[in-house]
Amino acid sequence: MTRQMTGAKMVVQALRDQGVDVVFGYPGGAVLPIYDEIFQQNDIRHILVRHEQGAVHAAEGYARSTGRPGVVLVTSGPGATNAVTGLTDALMDSIPLVVLTGQVPTFMIGNDAFQEADTVGITRPCTKHNWLVSDTRNLSDIIHQAFHVATSGRPGPVLIDIPKDVQFASADYTPPQKARVSHYQPQRKGDIEAITDLVAAIEKAKRPIFYTGGGVINSGPAASQLLRELVEATGIPITSTLMGLGAYPASGKHWLGMLGMHGLYEANMAMHGCDLMINIGARFDDRITGRLDAFSPDSIKAHIDIDPSSINKVVKTDIPIVGDIAHVLEDLLKIWKARGRKTNREAIARWWERIEEWRKVDCLSFKQQGPTIKPQYALSRLEALTRGRDRYICTEVGQHQMWAAQYLGFEDPNRWMTSGGLGTMGYGFPASIGVQIAHPDALVINVAGEASWLMNMQEMGTAVQYRLPVKQFILNNERLGMVRQWQELLHGERYSSSWSEALPDFVKLAEAFGAKGILCRDPADLDDAIMEMLDHDGPVIFDCLVEKHENCFPMIPSGEPHNKMLLGEASTRDAIKEGGAVLV
């Protein structure tokens, strides 16, 4: 049985058949027929954002916190170009998104029509795949394929550009079951021989370490579960990238904390000194490796990743395993158990002793003294007062992001939404909106800096309109803190354009939008102020005035290896050499 319908109706039907319950978007001329269809149904909820970039980040927040693809609907031209930052962000962090853009009618394409842009051309390098639909007969088929591509293999954003005449024309609807099966079927099972090699290496290793990343979270809850089982059973220490926080619980016995440029001393030293590095779903990003020729010099490196292009891209891998994390870990555990659950227990116990020595450095210690709130203190209190709650954390990008990763503990996957690869300032606030839409009863906090937060502050309108009780926890140092820190270390303390003059009064700003604002400047008031924020049933802007020139430590200076970490102010003089200065 076939059903005739217009392209616009087909879009809504296909989304419904794909199980979509919410779309983030902004209307415009080239998507009016689709908006008209959305108006006439109740299955799919449309969230009106205030800027298309906000729509994409909100969909990312939705996707990261649920594991389901986020859906975006925007118009042609500026609607599509405003979505580009979010698409690139999602591509870098492997977030599944399906973005629908309107386009001028097919007969006007190429004529520089009003609000025309070459959307598929512009977004080709920042999507996993994209389509320009030239005929309504292909539309539903393409939408189903798009969901398949966005969610299979290494997830990522896809875009479908739909000209207005294609939305008006009618054709037969293709249900998902009848859609053309894509040849795109990435390998999920890992090579058993390679997995056995890894098991043999685990059995012998004296100083092994798990280095996990966002791939574990993308693989789904089963992967995190299997990872926990593997870590507990083998007793091997585990560290994670920024993207992978929560896959293994921060309260877990074997947790070393985050690694990398602003990672923990013990995690980085263990990476440097290990003899077996088991990379699970991470990609040897430059924030992680530091200087490549001195990166973990004495280790055998195993790398489990679903994307073959991640393997041997920057670091040569001795045991490459292409496959889905959950599948590979399941096989790995099975084989390891079948071979007698062996590890080099004495050696690993000695390894832990060394790690405990590094841990004693207590690299995150700080002293809260004087009348000004230290950002580390603010986050420690936020952690203490929200631990154990049904909590989701988003961040913007900069010092506050690193402090949040250091001082907040993540017990479960999909609870931590941050822009890792692209480092998009302005990501966190709209992402928190997407998370709150997906989890209406949860506590959603966006840890922000005042500069990042201003980049998408228009979304206050969205938060208030949909009564989303998102908490905007702004660590306000009136500086672009990370830029300022680098200028201090690299550019002779010449603070070129890295402070904000004419900041708004955030309390009044909140009130102008009809929300609640809280100002806190005294450490003695902090706990009460945080509780006031948590107890308020509605969006809150929390303006936390913090120490203006606090630097983020520990830090691996650019161009240095893991064992050359800076632990505090005293060690910063001439820390970055000429070669490191060109790196970002």
Added chain:
Amino acid sequence: MSPLKIKKGSSRHSAYNLRPQFSDEQERHTLAVIVDNEPGVLARVIGLFSGRGYNIESLTVAEVDHTGHMSRITIVTTGTPQVIEQIKAQLGRIVPVHEVHDLTVEGPSVERELALLKVASEGDRRVEALRLADIFRAKVVDSTLGSFTFEITGAPEKIDAFADLMRPLGLREMARTGVAAMSRGA
């Protein structure tokens, strides 16, 4: 025989296994990439090379299976073994790409290129051009009293050599197709 029937290589998912040790020597590789013939597919491949800073020495593309709408792209590229492996893996993850074959490592292969050369000269030089064309098995496809246009097919080096000889004899214009390549044997 179907033009798509080329030997199944292992390059799709595990090409890196072929080469555990990486050297820093630049290598020249010929890749055959089977893709859906859909709009934008060539832009995706070229965008990958420019966006990630890979070299393209030559690139040819044409639909080879009209019923299945499949095209074959032949790319000649240079890079260190690690870069070559990256190129293959990156090509493999483009959604409309079905297969990536590295003809340089998957056994012996043949490479051919076609070129048209317009040579304008008179007298002895004109005769010499014709004589050399005969030695290179180049065909005359157009002639006037003052010029010849030669068609030559062969490995890229042979075409280079022929062009070098034609230059002093009045080479005016040259058009080359780029390399088409195929593995030897069934």
